[in-house]
Each structure stands twice: as C-alpha cells, then as structure tokens.
Amino acid sequence: MDSEKKRGRLPEDWEVLPASFYEQEDVVKLARDLIGKILVTCFDGIITAGRISETEAYEGVTDRACHAWNGRRSVRTEVMYASGGTAYVYLCYGIHHLFNVVTNKKDTPHAILIRGLEPLLGIEHMLARTGKPKLTPTFTSGPGNVSKALGIHTRHTGQSLINTPEIFIVSDGTTYPQAQIKATPRIGVDYAGEDAALLYRFVVQFGN
C-alpha cells in the first residue's frame, strides 16, 4: 500500500494513531494527550513533522466557542460531524489555514486545534514554505504558522488522518508529566461568554 511505503520512511518506533484514539469521548483529555505526539505531513514526497506543544479543545454543540455550537451546520463545519480522525481545516482572517483534528464518534462535532509545534523533520522545507531564513523560537508557534510550515491548506479539510499518507499523527512514546502541561483559557474566543473561561488550552512548559 502506498501509504505504508511512505510511512515506512519514518523512524520505526513512530506509531500512527489509530481511529480508536480519535474516537474517545473526552475531547479535553484528548487535547492534553495530543501534547507530545508528532504531526506529520507528506505532500509530493516532502516529509515535514513537528512535536505538538500546544492544543485547544472545542467541545461540540454545548461549547459557545465551537463552530458547531448549538448544532450549527454549514458547508464549512459539516466535517466536524464526521467520525474522529478527520482533518478540519478552515481559513481564518482571510489568510490563515487553521488545522484541527475531529474527535469523538460520527455526529458528535468535537475538534482540537493544533496551535504549536516543535519542528522535528524537514525543517529546510518548512523554512522554504514560510520564507523564513532560519528557525526562531516562535517559528511554529500559533495555528497559522503550524499549517504554513507543514503545508496544510483548506483543500485538505475532510481528509482522513488514519487512511491517507498525506497528514497523520504518530506517537514515539514521549509523554510529559502532568505538571509540565499547563491548562489555560483559549485564545481569541472572548465572544463565547462563560465558555471563554474554560481551561481548554494546553501548553507544554519547557525549562522550568
């Protein structure tokens, strides 16, 4: 299988996350668990990968900050109702392609926004995509920057993260102590009323 060949070029201890991972019901726990996992893209044979350092959970129809709040459906958000392990990519502020992982079962529109990475593979390709001369501490910090560096585009929305060779997430066994993962309110969701205060953003803390 083509996808197996391409994934076979990755380190042997990188295990692709299965559907059962994404189909778990607790999106907040999943957002925390994605910290330390590795997001990989392979477009036109170019492999780029980074370790996830920041995430945000969006808890479906009950979450005012979520695009699927109150059961909303639209052409853009329909993919959130797919089964866990599907990519949800949308354009923000007319410029930024924001990459989300759909979680839970079909028809339960949970998603996790990937907000930050630590670059691991294909850094020269990431620099080329972003037009930056060299790595900086904020190079893949912020959801728009993550997608730009990994080449993720709104055209990829709806893709499976399980059965395609282009976008997937792997574990290499890395975990962080709970104390090293900080929970905070989500960014840019002031419109969400009380839900803006939920501690649904997770950030790994380095060096302290």
Add this chain to the structure above:
DNA sequence: CATAGGATCGCCT
C-alpha cells in the same frame, strides 16, 4: 445580494 466579523500574524511604536 449585502454585510459584519473572525479559533491570526507580524510589524510598528
């Protein structure tokens, strides 16, 4: 059809 606003970023002061 018209319109307002957005799960952001980078540059400016």
Add this chain to the structure above:
DNA sequence: GGCGATCCTATGT
C-alpha cells in the same frame, strides 16, 4: 500594546 492585511463564511433581507 496597537493596528492593518485580506477574504471567506455565516447570517439576514
């Protein structure tokens, strides 16, 4: 800390 870029999306008439 402030602001402009930039255009799609959702909503309302």
